[in-house]
Amino acid sequence: MDRFNDLEVLIDSQYPIICIETHEESRAEDILTRISSRLRLPFFHWVATEGLTRSGEPQPVYNTRTAMEVLNFIGTSSLEAVYLMKDLHRYLDDPLLVRKLRDLCQCFRQKRKSLFLTAPLFDIPPELVNEVVFFELSLPSSAELKELVLRVVQGLSSRRKITLKIDAATGRKLVESLKGLTLHEAERVLTRAIVHDGRLSVDDLPLILSAKKQKISQSGLIEFIPRQESFDGVGGLKNLKQWLGTRKGAFSEEAKNFGIDPPRGVLLLGIQGCGKSLMAKAVAQEWELPLLRLDTGSLYSKYIGETESNVREVIRLAESLAPVVLWIDEIEKAFSSPSGSDADGGVSARLLGTFLSWMQEKKAPVFVVATANNIHLLPPELLRKGRFDEIFFMDLPGSEERAEIFRLHLQRRKRDPAAFELAALADAAEGFSGAEIEQGIVSALYSAFSTRRELRTECILHELRSTRPLSLVMKEQIDQMRKWANGRTVSAA
Known part of the structure; x- marks a missing residue:
């Protein structure tokens, strides 16, 4: 495996x-155990509740319960080996421990020793920043998940009767559906x-899927949105609908075999209230994703490094459900720094870099609708x-589009559009x-209901005439x- x-x-x-x-951490330990074996190096792992234990040995090494004792052992041992310390990040506020780690780094350059640390999130002291390299443990591969399915089935079969209704195609679907979960999570749901x-x-x-x-x-970072409108429920925007329609099914195996690269995404710019969010929902419904x-707003955190970790987590979560539509509403708020790239310590710039790299290189079928x-941000x-x-640029609707929008909204409110003068309303x-x-x-419905009258064209016209639209209030912008x-840009209409 690449990792x-x-x-x-x-x-x-x-x-x-x-x-x-x-x-x-258990999966990380298993991977490091295998790698150490391939490299013919001894493997040791440490946890504060037990001490330092050599792989294959029943008892921990004497006098290695504390983190400092372990580091002393590593420093004095002549053995070339791979070491794993779990949860050491909890002790990195101790200046003596940090000093000891810096001393060990010099020692490691003389001998073939590597120290691995595992934790959900790291806050590395400045003194160690230049000594540390980060490694992202990707989610389980198809091969690992297939192996897990077999192991779970075999384990449960020894205790109870199990009926398997899985052919080759179903097996592939099962493994694909488990992608995005950790091995522990996949084992639990299986x-x-x-x-x-x-x-x-x-x-x-x-x-x-429910899991x-x-x-x-x-996660608190992204949410599932129920699919609602199809393209038929959105007025106008013919160019955008046609563009999206030709890419329906582009994530399928048939499209891949045809030589089609999966679409990356689309950026919708324009005036507020012109259907950008509605189209994000509609494309998911149209593509059945x-x-x-x-x-x-949930991306940013006051803790150092957590904001960048959040954007990586969003990417990981989105890819876990692929094929999927990822809707990033008001993307300018996520990647713009209010007073230049240094105003927030460069966090916005790093977020943008991570996102753009992913957009450029992503292989997972995640279609981004931003x-x-x-636009100036x-x-x-x-x-x-x-x-x-x-x-695409989404401008204010033209006359025909406005008439269509009136028709759609009247239908949704159980009114017959033919009973209204749509041209006059437009x-x-x-x-x-x-x-x-x-x-x-x-507003016209409220007025009609309060006076116990039926909704008519005149009621709607009255409300329109008493409204100052955004096109007047923000004309210059x-x-x-x-x-x-x-x-x-390309016109969406």
């Missing part, structure tokens, strides 16, 4: 301290699925060709956004936005 090779390179290159950020009804079949796939949804909701919404209202790097497949709503048209109908978009 085996990468870790072997780090050991052979004599990196003194290698930090593995992961919740899967065990639950089998114990529930005494069998393992394609019917268990919804249970696995993923629960995990994602617990789950829809995830990123809460950009929306933005304030968007970093130039985000707008370069190759980041998104296309950038003319009266010139300069209105789709959201403002909807609000005009809602909208004119600037249109000028900027001309020649830089």
Whole structure:
């Protein structure tokens, strides 16, 4: 596996301290045990409750219960070996321990010794920053998950009767559905699925998906959004609908065999209330894919390093549910620094770099729909060709589009559009956004209901005439936005 090779390179290159950020410390230990065996190096692991234990030995090494005792042992031992210390990050506020680690780094350069640290999150002291390299333990591969399925089935079969209804295709679907979960999480959901009804079949796939949804909701970073509108429920935007329609099914195996690269995503710029969020929901419904919404405000944390960790976690969670649509609402709020790149210590710049690298290199079928209202806050790097497949500008609806929007909203509120003068309404709503048209109908409904009258064209016209649309209130800003978009973007209409 690639991660085996990468870790072997780090050991052979004599990196003194290698930090593995992961919740899967048992899996990290298993991988390091295998690598040490391949490299013919002894493997030791330490945990504060037991001490330092050599792999294969029943008892821990004498006098190695504390972190300092372990580091003393490593420093004085003539044995070339691989060491793993779990939860050492809890002790890195001790200046003596930090000094000892720095001394060991010099020692490690003389001998083939490597010290691995595992923790869910690291806050490395400044004195050690130049001595440490981080290694990201990727989620379990298909091979690991397949091996896990066999192990769980065999383990449960020894204790109870199990019915297996799995052919080759179902087995592949099962393994694919488990992707994105840790080995421990996958084992738990598999065990639950089998114990529930005494069998393992394609019917268990919804249970696995439910476990993923629960995990994602617990993260507090992204949320599942119910699919609602299809393209038919969105007025206008013909160019955008056609562009998205031609890419339906682009994540399928058939498309891959046809030579099609999976689409990366689309950036929707434009005036507030013109359907950007609605189209994000509609594309998920049209493509029959789950829809995830990123809460950009949840990315930022006051703790050093946690913000960058959050964006990596979002990427990991999105890929765990692939194929999926990832909706990033008001993306300019996530990647713009209010007063330059140094105003927040460079955090925004690092977030942007991580996101752009992922967009450029991602292989997982995650289609990003990013929306933005304030184009002047968007970093130039985000707008370069190759980041998104296309950038669309969503302007205020034209006359025909406004009539269509009136028709759709009247139908949703159990009214017959034929009973209304749609052309007159469209003319009266010139300069209105789709959201403002909807609000005009809602206000007219309240007025009609309060006077116990039926909703008529005149009621809606009255509400429209008493409304100052955004196109008047923010005329200068909208004119600037249109000028900027001309020649830089594709019209969505």
